[in-house]
Amino acid sequence: MDLLAAPQNIPLHCDICDKKPDFSDVSHLLTHVASKGHLSSYYKMKVRSGSDNVARKAVEDYDEWYANWNVDELMRERMHQKEKKKVSGGGAASRRSSAGQSDESQY
Numbered sequence: 001m002d003l004l005a006a007p008q009n010i011p012l013h014c015d016i017c018d019k020k021p022d023f024s025d026v027s028h029l030l031t032h033v034a035s036k037g038h039l040s041s042y043y044k045m046k047v048r049s050g051s052d053n054v055a056r057k058a059v060e061d062y063d064e065w066y067a068n069w070n071v072d073e074l075m076r077e078r079m080h081q082k083e084k085k086k087v088s089g090g091g092a093a094s095r096r097s098s099a100g101q102s103d104e105s106q107y
């Protein structure tokens with residue numbers, strides 16, 4: 001798999017969830033970050049952070065990690081790839097477009 005600029009040294013680790021899981025690659029990590037379990041842990045942690053310094057630190061670290069490693073970007077790229085897979089094979093509309101660019105050509 002060729003995840004655009006998937007950084008090799010991104011920490012493949014989640015400190016938000018109780019289990020503090022480790023991951024073997026970026027793809028697994030992204031799957032986890034988008035999972036219900038993780039999102040509800042994150043939410044709970046955030047709620048707790050109002051009165052719990054440890055929780056607040058965990059949320060801060062996580063937000064920093066998320067921003068530093070452009071996790072949004074990685075996630076977007078991953079969704080694109082999934083959609084491409086779904087679309088390919090169908091014989092309907094075959095638009096000629098190179099990967100990734102949104103509708104910049106429209107004015």
Ligand SMILES: [Zn+2]
Nearest residue numbers: 014016017038
């Ligand atoms: Zn998690």
